[in-house]
Amino acid sequence: MAIWLWDDGEEAGPLAESLAMREEDGARRMALSGRIDTQAAAALWARLMAEARKPGAPLLIDLAGVEAVDTTGATLLLTAQSAAQGSRIEGASPGVVAVLDRVRDALAAPRPAVVARRFAPLSGLGRRVVGALNGGVEALAFLGETLVVALGTLIRPGRLRVRELLRHLDEAGTRAFGLAALLGALLGVILAFQSAIPLRQFGAEIFVPSLVGISLLRELGPLMAGVVLAGRTGSAYAAELGTMTVNEEVAALRIMGIDPMALLVLPRVLAGVLVMPVLSLLLTLAGLAGMALIMQLLGFQLNTVAQQLVNFVSLKDLLGGLFKASVFGLAIAIIGCRAGMGAGRGPRAVGDAATSAVVGGIVAIVVLDGIFAVLFERLGL
Template identity: 85%
Template sequence: MRSGTLADSLQVQEGQDGRVVSLSGRLDTPAAASLWTSLMAEARKPGAPLVLDLAAVEAVDTTGATLLLTAQSAAEGGRIENASPGVVAVLDRVRDALAAPRPKVVPYRFSPLSGIGRRVVNALRGGVESLAFLGELLINALGTLIRPGRLRARELLRHLDEAGTRAFGLAVLLGSLLGVILAFQSAIPLRQFGAEVFVPSLVGISLLRELGPLMAGVVLAGRTGSAYAAELGTMTVNEEVAALRIMGIDPMALLVLPRVLAGILVMPVLSLVLTLAGLVGMAIVMALLGFQMTTVAQQLTNFVSLKDLMGGLFKAAVFGLAISVVGCRAGLGAGRGPRAVGDAATAAVVGGIVAIVVLDGAFAVLYERLGL
């Protein structure tokens, strides 16, 4: 008979009846990791049957039991002997777990048709949810007209300040730069025909009818739309919106309606501020080109009418409605997890900009048909 030590807690003895591997101590995960290579090498040796003697083993965990069962199955005629009842119970549970059927691996199949269908279904579902959101908002707005006390004036004033007053500086900066750029770029081609005097009318009409509301919408979507989505998304993730519903408080009237109303009221003012700043920037460029301010003013009064201003302000109000609704919808529809708020803010900005561009195109066709 030969005896040798493979590890601190593992001994092997060879005799005529087989090889007996004696283990001692606690066979936990660290011990199993250190003994795995030695025990498996011993189990795979050809020759006499392998006997795992667990008389000195105090306890095993699932890793140790996996090692013992794997060594038993790897050896020819391997068996486990002298295990305590607690060790036997762990071995039985691990043996049942190893014998359980593995989950079926479904191979991935690239299917463009199913991907397109899934996207179409998700888009239709999102459209239906958006229509439901608009309907609920309309019902709350009509209910507020009947009962004005439902609208919290303090919240409305706070959102007017955050969306409007704090954005005036950015609107002035963007408007003045836009006016300077438009004036310079318009003067270059018109100079070839000696028509630089028409730069004020060109820039004025562009700012009043198109660029003023559009750029103000971009500012509102970037600042306020994302803020709405982040605030409401955080409340949704923290289940504050659900708590309001449980207490019988309608989140549409408390959270959404003041924000939407603030967006509608702020956008015409932002558009007007941005347009006036753009006209000032254009006037500075015209002065640098040698034109008198009286000439600039005369061109503006001759070619820019009140309907241009009112049409631009009406578009701005509609843009504010769209941006506010998209931002609130993205916030209340936020999912769960650490990325939910960021995804909601991104969806609000992208959706708001896309919405105002689409609406601007629709207004262009409508004004052309109406002769405005």
């Protein structure tokens, strides 16, 4: 096993063949041999620097027996040389000398200036505002481009890829039916239970069907369907288009003279608009079924529940909810496609695009739902 030996014969470690110190012609000669790599330098550093800093005779670092050094070993040798006044390195092979010269030049190069971080909340706020405005302008431009492509497709229906539209209808709608039905049934059960508890104190449990029915038709049905669409479909749109953007497939389509808005974006947007009313209706019906089950458990007959729904729920509630669902689907699809088409470069681009699509879609449907609530109240709907 290879070892280091100090001048006192102490065994220092198994990382090099030898390290010996001896006095010679009024100088201290430090003879090294073997390979001085990162592992060896880590073990040698403390002892070599202690020897280099000892006052007295100058230090001669003899590298005649050194086979090779890496940048860490060269840094150790040069640091030891600079620490000992009047020291020098000798006996190194041409390869070792070349490494020492490169590391010496690197150590002598000026260090990059350290830029102090300034606490500037006003400029940071300004950058965020400008970034948000630029993002809003880009989103508005994307919306306008989508509208132009949709109007152009009305004039030339052949531009629409029907097969692609059917595929997205299946992925966004048919495959989400199970999740929408399960979520709606659980929502109806929860609403019925939670509504019956306070109404029971006033003997008004009979009004639970009307409360749950109006809530599902006007608000919760479209809103929860929008959450399902944003989580499943909006993120899928962003991930798929983001991958194509990162792989420069979208740029290749433009080079070939194919409009990616008509080929990639329009079928997805149409699928989102068409599938959302169906998902909302399915979720609402499943919620009403769950509510009816709870009412039966509470001792009410199905015909009583149906009569309450007929008395308090009108057609305008259903149509208003389906209209809101269509607008939610349009917003979610456009936000998802915009996030995918605007994806950046790098390994995080697709993940960031999917996250932006989900967050943006949920925020958009909540804001739109608030706008619709105020608008419908003002219009008396």
